[in-house]
Amino acid sequence: MSDEQDVITDIETPIYLKYNFTAGLAPSRFLTQLKNGKLTGQRRAEPDAPVYVPPRGSCPASGMPTDEEVEVSDKATVQSFTIVHIPIPNNPIQPPFVVANLVADGANISFIHLMSECVNEEVRIGQRVQAVWKPEEEWDYAMDNIRYFKPIDEPDVAVDMIGKLPVTGLEE
Amino acid sequence: MREICVVAYSQSDCKSNAGMANEVELIMPQLQAVYKQVGITSAQDVDFVCSGSCDYLQGAAFAFVAGVDALGAVPPIKESHVEMDAAWALYESVLKIRMGQADSALIYGFAKSSPGELPIVLSQQLDPYYLATQWVDTISLAAMQARLMLEQGLITEGDMAAVVADSRRKALQNPQAQLSGETSTEALLNEPHYVSPLRRSDCCPVSDGAAAMIICTVDKAKEWGVPYARITGIDHRIETHNLGMRDLTDSVSTRQAAARAGVADGPVDVAEVYAPFSHQQIILQRALDLGDDTDINPSGGVLAGNLMMASGVSRIGEVFRRIVAGEAGRGVAHATSGPCLQHNMVTVLEGA
Amino acid sequence: MSELAAVVGIGQTHYKTKRGDVSIAGLVREAAQNALDDAGLTFDDIDAVVIGKAPDMFEGVIMPEIYLTDALGANGKPMLRVHTAGSVGGSTAIVAASHVQSGTFKRVLTVTFEKQSESNAMWALSTPQPFSVHLNAGAGGYFAPIIREYIRRSGAPADVGIKVAVKDRLHGARNPLAHLQLPDITAKEVEESMMLWDPLRFLEACPSSDGACAMVIASEDLAEKGPKPPAWIRGAAMRSEPTMFAGRDEVSPQAGRDCAADVYAQAGITDPRKELDCAEIYVPFSWYEPMWLENLGFAPEGEGWKLTMEGATSLDEGGDIPWNCSGGVLSSNPIGASGMIRFAEAARQVRGDAGDHQVPGAKLAMGHAYGGGAQFFSMWVVGAEKP
């Protein structure tokens, strides 16, 4: 037997598994449109049904498929946000940076995205922002076709109206 | 104890690759189908929901959270999840109904196994120091089990091929089956070995899909006015994880569960057993003491299509279907989990 | 209609950054053995085993009940594995209780665990699926915007979170099992700790722990046969809602409110602050104390923070409704076990067995857990008196 201090107490166990991922139907429709520079939500085919961006396959409130597509604006409202002070693993962006829950005009649910070209300390709930797109030749099936959102010169949205703006935004 | 019954069951086609359908998209049609069978519109109309799934099949944590998006859980519902086959979600639901906290329950299981290399993924179910680190795949473990039986004279390769031929033939009647057809024992035996002594045909295929079921009290079934099959016995037992300490030619835990579920208390007209490998069907047949009077795996069983995390509950569903169709009066369904039939559940169903 | 059931044994491990002295099996076994010892029982006395944990990716062992059969003496018994995200510790206890309350079994062993040192929890929570956005720098990144919205809505002062962070660590210093032992922690120290996800600072977030928690739940006829008084289960409830849907109140989720209403109704509680003696509530980020005070009906909407600031939830300040006397999730967080620790600590209180963090004379206590995007809830109320 070995000496006590030689007894093994820890081992490293690499577990690496390979998968072939296929995106679902609803996300694929969304991402295919996004590759063409269009932000589209989906909703179940009923009038006034909520619009989901990004769609995940169902309207979670009803459990029904989101068969209908609705183009939404690339202008959005800050529903809430956090200023992140730690780096994201495998992401070049340096802290501190703002990750915001944004609701696009015409959509009824928020997605998270980066905010930039802003003073972090001045970001606020209800603030108006707009997408800053990558050059068209870089567009892919990805939400980061939008590099980030930046503040725009529009009045803040009242809190009870966040998530309820039409696709035309404040210019109703 | 309250009488509980199965009133609805639906299973998707078993597909080798569900392609462009994510988990929610796989689940929704099955839920709609079972709602329709009992005349309800959503999960709001049952008292409890429980699901079964496994994150590692498709390689993403919290797979079941996406499943909740299929339920229409607004307002919120009573809901739970097992990281197991949905047969165990059914077991949890049975307890909820027995204790009076629910009169009805929706159960579903789903899997998209095709994105990964399933026999290797499942190697990580093994003990994490001695076996998982060797990446012993599940097919090889089953092959060692089959060889033990062959060399002890408990079965022949012909017996195994006969199980496969029977499965393929019966699956012709099952529109959800992935593999079906007329074949012969001889033709199967002419195929080369895959992981010897197993041939490819001895192993279940990898399938994508989902299944759903509704169970309830007999009183509720009568209120809904739908045909039902009573669950008159249900039990599950697990065995040691050390394969070297089990008698792999038998399934002790299946025998234990069968005794407690009361399999022997009446004739068994039909049985659906979850045997991912042909020789395991013979082990289970013997452990359940099923004779020639029992129609075994009329659906073709999982050799015709194996929805991981849903196949167990599907066995119960297939027995239910035959009872309410009047094809059988009493039946037995079996579900399994773990390598070489480590963990087994036995359910006895009887007609109204 | 359901049979009565009670907690008759509780076992925990020490919570630490890394339990380098045990295997995964050794960790769960330690809690299970402690629970059996506490109940004066052996593995032979157990009819069924119910195990819970958060995602398998935390340890990279798929469906670990398969491997843990032997460590938990489950050979020849039923064994069930529950997974309902962060609420799993609570829902596992509830599922275990249903084994007894349904009249199916007499004594059930239930164990939850996480050995987070085997991996990096943040890695496991944000595994890189293709075609999805990866901006979620951990659970704190997800919850921080919701906290910000709470602060806006309630007008709470900025130091409420700091107060909770200090209070729970002072509680934890009374509990020898707690991971963080910070008896001298100050508000200044919390305030000066690194901002992670504004408004959440490092010391306002839970640690990452190894640990396991176990309980033995017994039927009415066996409950009073043990060496210690039982903790009777007076009510138990679970609720779920989707992660995101249009119009969802993320700050005070309906599922939490409904779950609380259900468990109070079962326990005959109409005013939780008045009728409960203490509560163990899942607070992984400081601000969730005032948020849950409101969500669970301990305070009117918008006023939860006032209870916190008044010291109502502090054992050291002699509060009338101490929350998280054990130190809570802010002091120990083996994720899969964290919910069960809440349930077990509530039971310890009503058994009068909570040591230095005992609330004197506690007779009725609540355990609470939540998970996912604050969408899965499990709660129970336990009492010293048989219902």
Place this chain on the structure above:
Amino acid sequence: MSQPDLLKQPFELGFTYTRSTGPVVGRFLTGLRNREIIGNRASDGRVIVPPMEYDPVTADALDEFVPVSDEGVIVSWAWVSEPREAHPMEKPFAWAMIRLKGADVPMIHCVAAPEESAVSTGARVKARWVDEPRGYITDIACFELMGDAS
């Protein structure tokens, strides 16, 4: 409904876990590093290799260690004609349940063999150690046939 493109992408789900072994597994792995195989005694007296922490029947903690031989016989086996990428060997090989001399309970490991017909139940095998054992089950690179099957 718009026509989506088929979006497929391979990805790797991976992490190197750091496992603490506890005393029983640690003892076994320490033995391997010294090219020794250590089992332990179950409550019924059987010797188990690799050692189990808890007895499957009685649930007792097991702590009586027993050294066993690195030679044994094949109890059952499976021939892998098409090794998978994760498998320990690139050439066809056998997985086997091997009862080591001095042990009662077979262990699972791989067996190197030139072809399937060379392997048989009852065949004697001996561990082939890697050049530098580090305390892993894979310190036994494989078992090799001893050539005098009995």
